[in-house]
Amino acid sequence: MNYYSTEISNLIEQLSRLPGIGGKSAQRLAFHIIDMPMEQVEQLAGTIQSARKNVKYCKSCYTLTDKEICPICMSANRDHSTIMVVEDTRDLAAYERTGRFDGVYHVLHGALDPAMGKGPEDIKLKELLVRLQTENVEELIIATNSDVPGEATAMYISKLVKPSGIKVSRIASGVPIGGELECIDEVTLLRALEGRVYL
Amino acid sequence: MNYYSTEISNLIEQLSRLPGIGGKSAQRLAFHIIDMPMEQVEQLAGTIQSARKNVKYCKSCYTLTDKEICPICMSANRDHSTIMVVEDTRDLAAYERTGRFDGVYHVLHGALDPAMGKGPEDIKLKELLVRLQTENVEELIIATNSDVPGEATAMYISKLVKPSGIKVSRIASGVPIGGELECIDEVTLLRALEGRVYL
Numbered sequence: 331m332n333y334y335s336t337e338i339s340n341l342i343e344q345l346s347r348l349p350g351i352g353g354k355s356a357q358r359l360a361f362h363i364i365d366m367p368m369e370q371v372e373q374l375a376g377t378i379q380s381a382r383k384n385v386k387y388c389k390s391c392y393t394l395t396d397k398e399i400c401p402i403c404m405s406a407n408r409d410h411s412t413i414m415v416v417e418d419t420r421d422l423a424a425y426e427r428t429g430r431f432d433g434v435y436h437v438l439h440g441a442l443d444p445a446m447g448k449g450p451e452d453i454k455l456k457e458l459l460v461r462l463q464t465e466n467v468e469e470l471i472i473a474t475n476s477d478v479p480g481e482a483t484a485m486y487i488s489k490l491v492k493p494s495g496i497k498v499s500r501i502a503s504g505v506p507i508g509g510e511l512e513c514i515d516e517v518t519l520l521r522a523l524e525g526r527v528y529l
Numbered sequence: 530m531n532y533y534s535t536e537i538s539n540l541i542e543q544l545s546r547l548p549g550i551g552g553k554s555a556q557r558l559a560f561h562i563i564d565m566p567m568e569q570v571e572q573l574a575g576t577i578q579s580a581r582k583n584v585k586y587c588k589s590c591y592t593l594t595d596k597e598i599c600p601i602c603m604s605a606n607r608d609h610s611t612i613m614v615v616e617d618t619r620d621l622a623a624y625e626r627t628g629r630f631d632g633v634y635h636v637l638h639g640a641l642d643p644a645m646g647k648g649p650e651d652i653k654l655k656e657l658l659v660r661l662q663t664e665n666v667e668e669l670i671i672a673t674n675s676d677v678p679g680e681a682t683a684m685y686i687s688k689l690v691k692p693s694g695i696k697v698s699r700i701a702s703g704v705p706i707g708g709e710l711e712c713i714d715e716v717t718l719l720r721a722l723e724g725r726v727y728l
Contacts, residue, residue, distance in 0.1 A: 340579075351558075368581060382565065396537075400534065
């Protein structure tokens with residue numbers, strides 16, 4: 331039985347396909363949208379279409395951008411000899427928010443995950459190797475996630491790149507600032523111990 | 530600093546204005562949308578616009594619908610002498626899902642809430658009174674929420690309608706089925722005691 335009219339049901343159905351939006355949130359969103367001023371709805375729909383149409387990969391670092399080359403890769407104020415490798419554009423944004431990294435990035439769009447059938451050709455790894463050959467790179471900082479695929483990817487890239495003489499580093503694992511020890515898993519606690527810094 | 534390109538930032542900003550979608554979810558949604566096949570994005574945007582354009586109030590019960598009169602009000606299989614009063618279309622859908630109510634509805638679009646400046650003229654109350662005068666109504670079942678505004682609205686409608694001789698009832702309050710007593714607040718426990726049914 332269709333409790334709502336077709337238009338509302340369609341909207342709820344479309345919204346509930348989005349990640350992290352369950353049936354209840356989709357309903358709430360749908361009724362909110364129906365209640366929004368028409369021009370705001372037009373704007374929302376237009377922005378969705380326009381972002382999908384105009385966003386593409388930066389031809390240098392493969393982050394998502396609406397330019398051919400993203401602003402970070404274009405910037406003369408960035409240190410182009412240091413490349414930080416991240417899994418996706420959100421990770422790039424997370425480091426940009428720190429405001430303390432002045433190198434450039436390379437976005438892999440994923441991590442190696444054999445269990446999920448994700449191999450080296452499924453991420454932007456070949457593109458990274460081309461950059462290392464053609465650009466004047468001194469250090470590669472691997473900032474993939476600290477989960478199994480992220481660690482595997484870090485190891486893989488490290489083994490691949492080290493012979494070329496480029497410095498390869500991995501961001502530190504440990505207890506997050508503000509983290510309470512009793513809430514932190516054992517693997518992280520051991521990593522924090524191994525990576526302890528002498529004061 | 531704009532870590533993302535304008536198109537992505539705009540999309541994140543628009544999405545994060547929706548209810549229940551914080552900054553992180555808006556980012557996740559935005560990147561998901563950018564990754565969706567173009568025709569799915571067109572469909573999503575189209576459905577949003579079309580729902581906003583075509584959904585209106587049923588001229589009889591004021592539920593949201595894309596018809597002049599909603600399917601429930603049009604149905605000859607429903608008992609039009611019993612009206613259930615609900616706060617919004619989602620509450621109507623909740624009762625429709627039970628499949629056991631064969632009357633019709635009246636959707637108030639809110640509840641009386643003087644603290645928030647919501648008075649009788651801000652909900653579809655006048656419209657309900659017109660229906661009671663012009664339709665052949667035998668019972669009014671008040672199914673507003675069990676919170677303060679919902680209870681106040683129930684009391685208000687009850688006092689207004691009772692003198693006319695129409696039966697007025699309120700859905701029962703009590704312990705939800707499957708609810709564990711120790712997790713239930715005292716007011717509900719007292720209500721459940723007062724409303725006990727002799728076996």
